[in-house]
Amino acid sequence: MTDAVVVGAGLSGLVCARRLAGAGVDVEVLEARDRVGGRTLNQAIGPGQVTELGGQWAGPQHTAVRRLAAEVGVETFPTHIAGRHLYHHAGRATRYRGDVPARMPLGLGDFRLAQARLERLARRIDLDDPAGAPWARRYDEMTVETWMRRHMRTRSGRSLMRLTIKAVLAVEPREISLLGWLFYIASGGGLDSLIRTDGGYQQDRFVGGSQEIALRMAADLGQRLRLATPVRRIEHGRDGVRVHADGAVVDARSVVVAIPPHLHPTIEFAPGLPAVRNQLATAMSAGMVTKFVAVYPEPFWREAGLSGHATSTEGPISMTFDNSPPDGSPGALVAFALADGARALEAMSPADRRGVVLDALVALYGDRASTPQQLHEQCWAREQWTRGCYVGYFGPGGWTSFGSALRRPVGRIVWAGAETATHGHGSMDGAVTAGERAAEEALAALRLEAGVRA
Amino acid sequence: MTDAVVVGAGLSGLVCARRLAGAGVDVEVLEARDRVGGRTLNQAIGPGQVTELGGQWAGPQHTAVRRLAAEVGVETFPTHIAGRHLYHHAGRATRYRGDVPARMPLGLGDFRLAQARLERLARRIDLDDPAGAPWARRYDEMTVETWMRRHMRTRSGRSLMRLTIKAVLAVEPREISLLGWLFYIASGGGLDSLIRTDGGYQQDRFVGGSQEIALRMAADLGQRLRLATPVRRIEHGRDGVRVHADGAVVDARSVVVAIPPHLHPTIEFAPGLPAVRNQLATAMSAGMVTKFVAVYPEPFWREAGLSGHATSTEGPISMTFDNSPPDGSPGALVAFALADGARALEAMSPADRRGVVLDALVALYGDRASTPQQLHEQCWAREQWTRGCYVGYFGPGGWTSFGSALRRPVGRIVWAGAETATHGHGSMDGAVTAGERAAEEALAALRLEAGVRA
Numbered sequence: 001m002t003d004a005v006v007v008g009a010g011l012s013g014l015v016c017a018r019r020l021a022g023a024g025v026d027v028e029v030l031e032a033r034d035r036v037g038g039r040t041l042n043q044a045i046g047p048g049q050v051t052e053l054g055g056q057w058a059g060p061q062h063t064a065v066r067r068l069a070a071e072v073g074v075e076t077f078p079t080h081i082a083g084r085h086l087y088h089h090a091g092r093a094t095r096y097r098g099d100v101p102a103r104m105p106l107g108l109g110d111f112r113l114a115q116a117r118l119e120r121l122a123r124r125i126d127l128d129d130p131a132g133a134p135w136a137r138r139y140d141e142m143t144v145e146t147w148m149r150r151h152m153r154t155r156s157g158r159s160l161m162r163l164t165i166k167a168v169l170a171v172e173p174r175e176i177s178l179l180g181w182l183f184y185i186a187s188g189g190g191l192d193s194l195i196r197t198d199g200g201y202q203q204d205r206f207v208g209g210s211q212e213i214a215l216r217m218a219a220d221l222g223q224r225l226r227l228a229t230p231v232r233r234i235e236h237g238r239d240g241v242r243v244h245a246d247g248a249v250v251d252a253r254s255v256v257v258a259i260p261p262h263l264h265p266t267i268e269f270a271p272g273l274p275a276v277r278n279q280l281a282t283a284m285s286a287g288m289v290t291k292f293v294a295v296y297p298e299p300f301w302r303e304a305g306l307s308g309h310a311t312s313t314e315g316p317i318s319m320t321f322d323n324s325p326p327d328g329s330p331g332a333l334v335a336f337a338l339a340d341g342a343r344a345l346e347a348m349s350p351a352d353r354r355g356v357v358l359d360a361l362v363a364l365y366g367d368r369a370s371t372p373q374q375l376h377e378q379c380w381a382r383e384q385w386t387r388g389c390y391v392g393y394f395g396p397g398g399w400t401s402f403g404s405a406l407r408r409p410v411g412r413i414v415w416a417g418a419e420t421a422t423h424g425h426g427s428m429d430g431a432v433t434a435g436e437r438a439a440e441e442a443l444a445a446l447r448l449e450a451g452v453r454a
Numbered sequence: 455m456t457d458a459v460v461v462g463a464g465l466s467g468l469v470c471a472r473r474l475a476g477a478g479v480d481v482e483v484l485e486a487r488d489r490v491g492g493r494t495l496n497q498a499i500g501p502g503q504v505t506e507l508g509g510q511w512a513g514p515q516h517t518a519v520r521r522l523a524a525e526v527g528v529e530t531f532p533t534h535i536a537g538r539h540l541y542h543h544a545g546r547a548t549r550y551r552g553d554v555p556a557r558m559p560l561g562l563g564d565f566r567l568a569q570a571r572l573e574r575l576a577r578r579i580d581l582d583d584p585a586g587a588p589w590a591r592r593y594d595e596m597t598v599e600t601w602m603r604r605h606m607r608t609r610s611g612r613s614l615m616r617l618t619i620k621a622v623l624a625v626e627p628r629e630i631s632l633l634g635w636l637f638y639i640a641s642g643g644g645l646d647s648l649i650r651t652d653g654g655y656q657q658d659r660f661v662g663g664s665q666e667i668a669l670r671m672a673a674d675l676g677q678r679l680r681l682a683t684p685v686r687r688i689e690h691g692r693d694g695v696r697v698h699a700d701g702a703v704v705d706a707r708s709v710v711v712a713i714p715p716h717l718h719p720t721i722e723f724a725p726g727l728p729a730v731r732n733q734l735a736t737a738m739s740a741g742m743v744t745k746f747v748a749v750y751p752e753p754f755w756r757e758a759g760l761s762g763h764a765t766s767t768e769g770p771i772s773m774t775f776d777n778s779p780p781d782g783s784p785g786a787l788v789a790f791a792l793a794d795g796a797r798a799l800e801a802m803s804p805a806d807r808r809g810v811v812l813d814a815l816v817a818l819y820g821d822r823a824s825t826p827q828q829l830h831e832q833c834w835a836r837e838q839w840t841r842g843c844y845v846g847y848f849g850p851g852g853w854t855s856f857g858s859a860l861r862r863p864v865g866r867i868v869w870a871g872a873e874t875a876t877h878g879h880g881s882m883d884g885a886v887t888a889g890e891r892a893a894e895e896a897l898a899a900l901r902l903e904a905g906v907r908a
Contacts, residue, residue: 401794
């Protein structure tokens with residue numbers, strides 16, 4: 001009999017287990033995959049050099065993941081962003097500086113006005129219960145697409161907003177409610193914070209790759225972590241829980257489920273969970289993103305005065321960043337296919353997909369982009385134990401119907417994962433704070449129980 | 455090595471297995487529950503007398519389930535609908551005849567105009583691929599709530615439309631796209647067909663209860679069906695499939711998955727499914743319905759000239775029907791709590807819930823309704839192996855992103871279930887036609903393979 005079982009060795013589960021272990025609690029972590037890190041994943045691109053195929057950035061506001069990284073000895077370095085950015089729209093690529101391309105005054109004005117409106121609404125959102133207020137529920141009844149058509153006047157402004165939503169949530173504006181978008185904006189501290197590099201979500205990277213944080217926590221946990229052990233069934237009752245996984249049965253006082261809600265149906269609960277939890281799990285979906293990392297002998301775009309950051313409304317690649325290691329050697333460009341763009345690429349053969357991605361890079365960075373030494377690809381929707389990135393989201397009406405149940409424990413079952421975060425929802429920082437909150441909940445319950453027994 | 459494994463012994467899976475067995479194919483059926491019938495479920499209410507807690511009606515257009523019932527010796531009888539119906543709105547119950555209450559000329563005109571608009575649009579929908587046409591995709595970008603606010607002018611008309619959507623899909627208008635609603639209307643042959651008793655979906659019932667159809671098919675399958683055998687993992691490849699369930703491993707040439715898409719994550723696939731299938735499963739949710747059946751010594755409402763059919767915008771009970779056995783003894787009223795109404799009831803204690811339901815019946819049928827001999831309750835969202843009824847549905851954007859993959863086989867894996875039906879989508883008839891289609895697909899593949907081997 002152990003004190004607590006944590007299901008899932010992503011960032012959130014590992015943080016939770018680490019905190020529980022630090023408080024002197026016996027904990028075991030069960031992970032379905034044969035690796036840790038969940039939606040963070042390093043990719044070797046040379047001797048001692050890595051890039052990332054999953055979550056990778058942290059902003060100055062992401063104090064929890066920064067503190068954790070420092071604890072485990074992982075340093076940060078600034079994302080390379082010096083130079084001009086590219087905006088590919090209506091068939092041509094233009095250079096710009098700053099957050100958003102200024103070369104389309106009407107569209108940009110339209111976008112900025114919409115941004116101001118969204119942020120004004122977002123400031124009223126209660127992050128603990130976005131649909132708690134009746135006025136907020138009205139915003140859960142319409143899609144962002146509907147809102148855009150009603151409130152934005154220019155095609156180019158709408159294109160820019162569509163691109164922004166895809167970039168930060170990997171969904172199309174038809175797939176989420178206005179309330180869902182407002183919550184995400186509020187959770188991120190405003191739209192600028194979400195899309196910016198300097199001062200925003202993309203400001204810094206982790207030396208050795210973001211997955212290194214999870215790998216070091218896993219090393220600390222040692223034998224308390226079991227890989228390739230998918231949990232199939234959780235029995236729970238007054239006296240404790242019994243967790244059945246492939247090749248393991250663990251009895252405990254408490255269980256923390258640290259996987260995205262849309263993966264909860266992978267586990268049978270006995271007795272079954274309340275109706276609202278059964279439906280919450282099916283009401284969440286995850287975004288669709290494929291990351292490509294092209295590796296070159298050097299970051300040749302820098303010589304041309306380009307930052308390596310580009311945004312495009314032309315599809316299938318919506319966004320690129322310079323993703324080279326700290327010393328810029330080798331050079332690496334990360335390219336994102338998002339939502340419909342990523343789905344279109346999935347319908348192609350691997351060779352065709354590679355060709356389309358390289359064509360997109362050439363259109364932005366010229367012929368030298370056509371012959372990378374390596375081209376890595378990671379489609380998170382192909383991963384059975386993820387089924388989509390960056391994060392799970394509710395469709396219209398979901399926050400209204402299920403939001404208040406998102407973090408509420410069910411008996412001895414506590415919920416972690418980036419989807420349960422309030423601030424930094426869906427980011428690595430949100431995964432960390434959610435894991436810490438879940439650990440506190442489990443600890444409080446364990447202490448209460450110990451007190452009752454004593 | 456068997457020819458085919460069917461996962462799920464709901465109506466669709468059983469029909470599929472029956473047809474495969476009939477064609478001389480070796481088939482095994484694996485069912486997670488300790489019973490068959492899926493979303494059909496009989497409830498004994500007296501010696502030899504039953505009522506239903508799940509799907510129960512068939513219209514004249516539902517020829518497939520009628521033919522099947524006749525084959526297994528289950529007869530139909532007309533739903534009791536003689537008398538006046540009740541409409542409970544704005545605090546009072548009024549009597550009416552016909553499909554919809556006529557006592558509110560403005561609201562009814564508004565509703566009828568909206569109905570005509572919806573049906574005109576629905577006639578253009580391709581049931582095989584609702585989002586196939588670019589013009590149709592525009593309708594997938596907005597919720598039905600948005601459409602109602604834009605196109606319906608009266609509060610009472612919108613109330614009636616909201617009630618209609620809840621009655622036929624068990625969702626709120628904020629939860630589905632206009633395209634989803636148009637598809638469902640088209641699939642049902644028009645809104646009148648969906649809501650009518652005489653000539654519509656609710657016209658007839660099955661003697662002995664609708665689950666009897668599944669029970670008889672199961673009896674015919676005998677040892678080829680295993681209950682309480684949840685499938686956990688399906689390995690699939692060029693040479694066949696291996697299906698791992700609790701206490702059983704079955705090798706086969708082909709597997710038919712006959713459970714709702716939102717339950718597909720309960721099964722691990724090796725290798726993993728294509729990204730579009732991984733996301734399709736998480737993109738579907740199911741409606742929320744709790745059925746209550748109150749049993750009385752006799753159907754006392756009939757004496758008062760009432761049909762037992764009522765509709766209410768007052769919540770939490772949105773709809774009732776006379777659900778007595780063919781001879782009217784005992785009397786039974788079935789009451790539906792739908793979507794937000796059902797969720798509100800789930801937040802209550804069982805005693806409070808019972809009180810609220812009886813109060814609602816008293817408000818409609820008077821004091822005699824307050825003391826049923828029995829009160830049965832079935833919340834389908836509480837059921838882990840269902841997670842909601844009547845049927846799985848896509849949120850806004852879902853048909854656009856995933857519709858074309860809904861029925862497409864993946865190697866040796868074929869998809870059945872009411873969610874894959876074109877006509878009668880989500881009805882028992884749809885479950886039957888989907889099971890038949892899946893059987894044909896599996897048969898064609900088996901024959902092709904046998905031909906190649908020969």
